[in-house]
Amino acid sequence: MFATLAVDSLDAIAFGPAPGGTVPPAAAPHDRWLRAVALGGQGRYAAARTELAVLRRSRAGAVLDSLVASTEASLLRQLGWHRLASAHDGRALAVLGDSQAPGARAARCDAVTGLAADALGCGRLDLGFRLLERCAELLGDASPDLWRQRIRLHWVTAEMSLASGDAVQGLVNARRALELADGSPSVRHQVKSELLVAAAVSAGPDPAAAVDPALRVLARCDEHDLVPLRWAASMLLCGVAPAPRFQEVRQRAEASVVAAGGRFRES
Structure with missing residues (x-):
């Protein structure tokens, strides 16, 4: 189902079996984004933001611009800055417009799920649940390539359920994510x-x-x-x-x- 990843590759650190690996340098735009994700996962926030800043200036296309904004939002959200994160997630969604380019659906799901998580952090549970419904519609019968988006949907659904006092649904969604x-x-x-x-x-x-x-x-x-x-x-x-x-x-x-x-x- 999944390709085998070299343990020293950016893919393996960002989204694979070696998240604690030494993060290699990158030059190509997509690799820079993977590098930012890998650094963020290790808590190296300043270095991750540096990569994202370079990418913002590069104007590498709507899909990558959206991923950059979503990643910036994720870094802020991890530290409790949900309101600030929502501006980046909003941009991540807006920049895509009605693009049907390769990767657009995945990026759109990232943005909508991020907005739901931001709403949760701002105490807007009703909005958060509506956004989760929208993300579920976007995913539909998602292809295996969208595994990350489906996991994130269950993460935020679990968090929203717990915040609303529904521990049972929180556990159901957390276990499904796992x-x-x-x-x-x-x-x-x-x-x-x-x-x-x-x-x-x-x-x-x-x-x-x-x-x-x-x-x-x-x-x-x-x-x-x-x-x-x-x-x-x-x-x-x-x-x-x-x-x-x-x-x-x-x-x-x-x-x-x-x-x-x-x-x-x-x-």
């Missing part, structure tokens, strides 16, 4: 999906049951140097099983993010 991710080449998507499963379990009748899956996530984050997900997993653990060791992990992860150019939005 099932899809486990059949994909992306370790990063697998790890985030398991983190969402842990978050959904923590919202159920036995929050302590989230500890084991969260610890598995933490171990995989350490293995693959996934700093943003390490921070998120440590935050979850601090909530369900407060302990000094989890506080230390959170503090180290936060320090790594800040040192690499990330700035958390204070709540």
Whole structure:
């Protein structure tokens, strides 16, 4: 179903089995975007934004322009800047217009799902659910090439369900995302999906049951140097099983993010 990726390739780091690999330089526009995604997954925010800035100036076409804007939004959203992210996701959708170019449907789904996640972060749940419905319509009977978009749809649906108090649907969608991710080449998507499963379990009748899956996530984050997900997993653990060791992990992860150019939005 999926092509085998060389472990030192940009594809393998951005969307494959080696998310913690050394990110090679890139010159071609699409490779620069993969490089930005790979750097962002490792929490190297300043370096990722530098690649995106180069791409914005290059005007490499509507599809890549959209992916660049969606990626910029994702970096902001990871740090809590949902309102700012929505402007980039809006641009990601607008720049596509009615394009039917190769990759346009995938980019359009990325933008709409991003807007739904932004709406969630701004407390606009009704809008978020409407956007998720739109993304589901865009995907339809999606081809295997859109595996990433389908996983993201279940991620945000799980998050929206949890935010609306529906832990059951949150867990259903988180588990579906994990099932899809486990059949994909992306370790990063697998790890985030398991983190969402842990978050959904923590919202159920036995929050302590989230500890084991969260610890598995933490171990995989350490293995693959996934700093943003390490921070998120440590935050979850601090909530369900407060302990000094989890506080230390959170503090180290936060320090790594800040040192690499990330700035958390204070709540």
